[in-house]
Amino acid sequence: MGNFILEKRAYTFNQIKNGQWEETDHYYHQALTFCQLWLKGHDGFEISTSGSTGKPKTILVKRNQMKASASATGAYFKIEQNSSILCCLNTWMIAGKMMLVRGMEWDANVYLLKANSDPLSENWLTFPLDFVAMVPLQVQASINNPISLQKLKQIKNLIIGGAPSGQNLIGSLKQLEINAYQTFGMTETVSHIALASLLKNDLIYETLPGVVIGVDDKDKLWVQGPMSDQKKLQTNDIVEILNDSQFKWLGRADFVINSGGVKVYPETMEEKIQGMVFEYFGATSYFIYGLPDERLGQKVVLVIEGVQKDGFELETFLTSLQKYVNRFHLPKEVFFLPKFEYTASGKTNRLETIKMII
Known part of the structure; x- marks a missing residue:
């Protein structure tokens, strides 16, 4: 039987099951209450979606889906009993809850x-760790902090989700030889259904055991497996299927831009220009979007969080971008906004942010 380890106290799973914890902090109390329900065999849980592509909604997720997801991830990484894992994601959301479930299903020692x-800057954590899930922002902060970096190197398996990892971050992880994976999934599949190694040259996603994939007539991915309760879930993600268990992600159908008959995939383009955006504007949020245009139907624009710097020349910037993207994909305008809108899970809310412009 595993343990939950907090900064001041540690609890066995049996203690959590029996409600024997002293935490009064609201965050820890809700996390441990969820764990208590799980350990008592509760069969269904209401989970909020992130709202990154539309309005957030609450869905009912079954126990068998979450159990299947944890089992498949454990099998993929060959996680053994009594492993040590770190839960440093928001446990109000599915990603954090699934880390708790993995810990309980794997009989692990869970640092919460x-x-x-x-998160790795916390000096009470014990390393090495067998499994950790983080968002790109946390991984980048760990790389930037020399103390956290030494701990990052002691993580056996690192999965990164919540947002795509940029080329600069991927390059750093390769150089450091961190065994890191980008995740692909959604709330309806209770976390990821596929993983892509960031140590390889191409970002190719490989499905977890038991997951079946395919595309519709518009190249949008569908998935089916035990973590979807064996339901065929149609996504809005445009992909290129490589074989029965591997695919490349191109972007969200919601955001595909048709500019003069040329299809532009914003997420793919954002990845390509990340280095140049960093060079010109520093570490800031940005995204590509399609605005209505009388001649082209839609025009490509770049939206950047921050204030335009003195001396910024659009033409010079666009010339620099041509090294990385097709000229037909170049932004026609660049917009600067002081502050983006974000979802509850910390993702850029493109739909709400773009309303500040149009």
């Missing part, structure tokens, strides 16, 4: 702390 930008 509040989600923050640099």
Whole structure:
């Protein structure tokens, strides 16, 4: 039987099951209450979606789906009993809850702390760790902090989700030889259904055991497996299927831009220009979007969080971008906004942010 380890106290799974914890902090109390329900065999849980592509909604997720997801991830990484894992994601959301479930299903020692930008800087954590899930922001902060970096190197398996990892981050992870994986999934599949190694040259997703994939007539991915309760779930993700268990992600159908008959995949383009955006504007949020245009139907624009710097020349910037993207994909305009809108899970809310412009 495993344990939950907090900064001041540790609890066995049996203690959590029997409600024997002293935490009064609201965050820890809700996390441990969820764990208590799980350990008592509760069969269904209401989970909120992130709202990154539309309005957030609450869905009912069955126990067998979450159990199947944890089992498949454990099999993929060959996680053994009594492993050590870190839960540093928001446990109000599915990603954090699934880390708790994995810990309980794997009989692991689970280090539990509040989600923050640099979780590995906590000096009470014990390393090495067998399995950790983080968002790109947390991984980048760990790389930037020499103390956290030494701990990052002691993580056997690291999965990164919540948002795509940029090329700069991927390059750093390769250089450091961190065994890291980008995740692909959604709330309806209770976390990821596929993983892509960031140590390889191409970002190719490989499905977890038991997952079946395919595409519709518009190249949008569908998935089916035990973590979807064996239901065939149609996604809005445009992919290129490589074989029965592997695919490349191109972007969200919601955001595909048709500019003069040329299809532009914003997420793919954002990845390509990340280095140049960093060079010109520093570490800031940005995204590509399609705005209505009388001649082209839609025009490609770049939206950047921040204030336009003195001396910024659009033409010079666009010339620099041509090294990385097709000229037909170049932004026709660049917009600067002081502050983006974000979802509850910390993702850029493109639909709400773009309303500040149109």
